[in-house]
Amino acid sequence: MEVRPCRDRDEFTRALYGIFQYFGPTPGDDVIDRWIGLVGAERMHAAFEDGEIVGGAGVFTFDLSVPGGSLPCAGVTVVGVYPTHRRRGVLREMMDAQLADIHERGEPIAALWASEETIYGRFGYGIASWCGDVAIPRDRSAFGRPFERRGQVRAVTVDEAVELFPPVWEALRAQRTGVFARTETWWRERVVRTPDEQKATPKRLVALEIDDEVQAYAVYETTAAFEGFVSNAKLDVVEAVGANPQATAEIWRYLLDVDWMATINAALIPPDHPLFLLLANPRHARFKRHDALWVRLVDVGAALSGRAYTGEGSVVFEVADATCPWNEGRWKLEGGTASRTDEPAELALDVDALGSAYLGAVSFAQLREAMRVEELAEGAIGRADALFEWRPLPWCPEIF
Numbered sequence: 059m060e061v062r063p064c065r066d067r068d069e070f071t072r073a074l075y076g077i078f079q080y081f082g083p084t085p086g087d088d089v090i091d092r093w094i095g096l097v098g099a100e101r102m103h104a105a106f107e108d109g110e111i112v113g114g115a116g117v118f119t120f121d122l123s124v125p126g127g128s129l130p131c132a133g134v135t136v137v138g139v140y141p142t143h144r145r146r147g148v149l150r151e152m153m154d155a156q157l158a159d160i161h162e163r164g165e166p167i168a169a170l171w172a173s174e175e176t177i178y179g180r181f182g183y184g185i186a187s188w189c190g191d192v193a194i195p196r197d198r199s200a201f202g203r204p205f206e207r208r209g210q211v212r213a214v215t216v217d218e219a220v221e222l223f224p225p226v227w228e229a230l231r232a233q234r235t236g237v238f239a240r241t242e243t244w245w246r247e248r249v250v251r252t253p254d255e256q257k258a259t260p261k262r263l264v265a266l267e268i269d270d271e272v273q274a275y276a277v278y279e280t281t282a283a284f285e286g287f288v289s290n291a292k293l294d295v296v297e298a299v300g301a302n303p304q305a306t307a308e309i310w311r312y313l314l315d316v317d318w319m320a321t322i323n324a325a326l327i328p329p330d331h332p333l334f335l336l337l338a339n340p341r342h343a344r345f346k347r348h349d350a351l352w353v354r355l356v357d358v359g360a361a362l363s364g365r366a367y368t369g370e371g372s373v374v375f376e377v378a379d380a381t382c383p384w385n386e387g388r389w390k391l392e393g394g395t396a397s398r399t400d401e402p403a404e405l406a407l408d409v410d411a412l413g414s415a416y417l418g419a420v421s422f423a424q425l426r427e428a429m430r431v432e433e434l435a436e437g438a439i440g441r442a443d444a445l446f447e448w449r450p451l452p453w454c455p456e457i458f
């Protein structure tokens with residue numbers, strides 16, 4: 059088997075068919091064009107057997123917000139092996155080649171959304187954030203405290219949205235870890251455009267202006283329905299982002315107040331979203347938590363040195379990493395920099411556990427409870443947690 063980056067559109071298409079064996083209809087030319095525009099042929103690995111492509115694995119070239127900054131990040135996407143070639147090691151070969159390529163390009167971290175939780179841990183990815191769905195009955199959507207309204211929400215066109223929404227997203231990136239930077243093409247193709255097959259429920263775009271400045275936006279869809287002649291309509295929030303607490307509360311009040319809706323649904327909500335403290339009846343939102351972004355430290359030294367820390371002190375890690383052996387061994391984190399050391403190890407763990415702790419969503423104390431880290435020096439868990447803790451929690455508002 060040979061695994062290498064695609065050289066042209068035809069190879070890209072056949073590699074992309076790997077994932078489309080499982081999701082939706084076979085992509086037409088317009089869909090292929092969009093994927094190749096966003097990924098680039100050179101960032102799509104294809105697996106060849108006897109000259110035939112039997113799988114593909116792609117990467118979006120991202121910058122991801124991490125504690126105290128932003129780092130180049132490989133956003134792993136469209137991973138698929140043809141069902142005729144499953145469980146023969148095709149994915150493993152593609153992951154090896156892709157991680158080597160990411161390392162060579164100098165991207166210290168990789169991130170992905172997993173279709174199944176059982177696939178990526180073996181390749182060094184760890185659950186690095188949580189999110190969940192809410193389904194808020196409109197008649198249980200009141201806020202718990204008096205809320206002084208500010209600003210005005212207005213509907214905007216696709217072209218306006220592409221101008222007005224990005225600064226709000228950038229404000230989110232400055233506040234939360236786990237948010238990737240978006241290009242204008244990304245905004246157009248993936249966020250605000252209504253794909254042809256979804257024309258029945260067009261994306262509705264609104265911006266909130268306070269003091270002549272757009273401070274929040276929402277993308278949502280509505281579906282009309284009746285049950286026993288009573289409205290059972292739903293509003294599905296695709297994305298609702300505010301640049302500050304007032305703007306976030308305002309845009310949510312707008313969404314929760316749209317007439318005729320029975321339920322307001324939203325997915326990918328982080329567990330510390332302000333909504334849970336704004337609502338008078340948060341229980342009725344029926345929050346269901348699941349794993350969100352997974353993170354892989356491709357270059358442990360650069361990744362650890364590339365984020366900020368809260369406390370003082372140092373800690374020495376013994377890292378095990380079978381897939382990226384250049385990470386193996388002892389690393390001392392001190393003064394915000396990680397470097398090689400011969401000092402005795404204080405915490406021993408696999409690289410996926412370090413990925414889980416990286417954005418601040420999983421503590422070392424939690425990892426110890428789950429037997430994913432070994433404390434070799436007394437107090438090291440507490441010291442590591444004092445360094446790594448980061449609030450608010452990570453939030454990646456879009457599946458890629």
Ligand SMILES: CC(C)(COP(=O)(O)OP(=O)(O)OC[C@H]1O[C@@H](n2cnc3c(N)ncnc32)[C@H](O)[C@@H]1OP(=O)(O)O)[C@@H](O)C(=O)NCCC(=O)NCCS
Pocket residue numbers: 076077080136137138139140143144145146147148149150151171172173174176177180
């Ligand atoms: C998931 C998928 C890519 C795996 O490809 P594959 O070529 O069959 O995987 P490999 O043969 O290289 O397996 C490597 C290892 O992962 C394990 N593995 C692979 N897929 C797994 C799964 N879905 N659940 C649990 N373990 C899995 C294999 O058992 C093997 O384990 P081992 O190293 O202990 O022997 C393939 O099944 C697929 O295309 N699935 C549908 C699309 C999809 O979910 N893609 C991921 C998008 S995020």
